[in-house]
């Protein structure tokens with residue numbers, strides 16, 4: 001399937017803030033229930049270990065995304081405590097209210113807008129992007145990689161969408177998933193209100209299904225991301241990729257990193 005640079009409702013500057021926040025909150029709830037991203041934990045731990053890092057700087061965090069719970073799996077694989085700094089062009093700092101006490105000790109949200117193509121040097125750590133890379137045009141995607149390489153930050157790009165008929169179907173079901181999972185959303189005291197809103201006036205589930213379909217249509221394959229990254233690599237850097245299919249969901253990761261001095265696992 002050819003890539004189509006579709007737009008997403010949440011990317012439009014005129015998108016109402018409550019729709020954007022509703023979409024990213026629903027994504028966090030869904031990914032917390034299904035936990036397909038668990039497959040990426042050993043890889044994230046390996047990258048942190050290889051580069052002597054204990055901090056993840058998450059770009060395009062939205063409502064925190066899978067790191068809301070994935071940090072525990074990463075810590076288990078790494079055997080050390082980690083910290084996560086969430087960032088976004090439209091920061092959703094209130095999303096932290098949905099996290100449990102322990103997660104709030106590990107995860108913070110940078111309150112100012114952060115463009116994935118121009119991350120402040122003060123935000124030091126292994127960069128991750130979950131379900132965000134497909135938002136970028138080819139030139140922006142190149143700049144995101146160039147910014148990480150230029151500032152010496154390893155970058156892990158994770159996508160749970162795929163440009164295929166199956167990927168399109170799975171992503172289009174996100175709205176239905178949002179309605180079904182709303183009663184389990186956090187914080188608990190807002191779950192009933194959210195469920196009633198999504199049933200009576202399903203703007204968020206509709207936007208999520210449309211954005212899910214658009215995401216699938218513009219998802220880069222790992223091979224395409226490697227081709228974008230390759231010309232941007234500095235000497236001594238490399239790019240590699242992995243794919244999984246947990247519960248039938250297409251999941252991939254591309255790692256852009258300096259070649260570690262010590263072998264992995266050392």
Ligand SMILES: C[S@@+](CC[C@H](N)C(=O)[O-])C[C@H]1O[C@@H](n2cnc3c(N)ncnc32)[C@H](O)[C@@H]1O
Pocket residue numbers: 010011024027028059060061062063064065066087088089090114115116117129130131132135
């Ligand atoms: C589909 S959401 C993913 C949110 C979260 N990572 C998750 O997995 O649930 C994509 C996010 O990317 C953000 N975004 C899009 N373009 C961006 C850019 N150039 N810089 C930073 N964030 C961006 C959007 O604001 C949105 O919150």
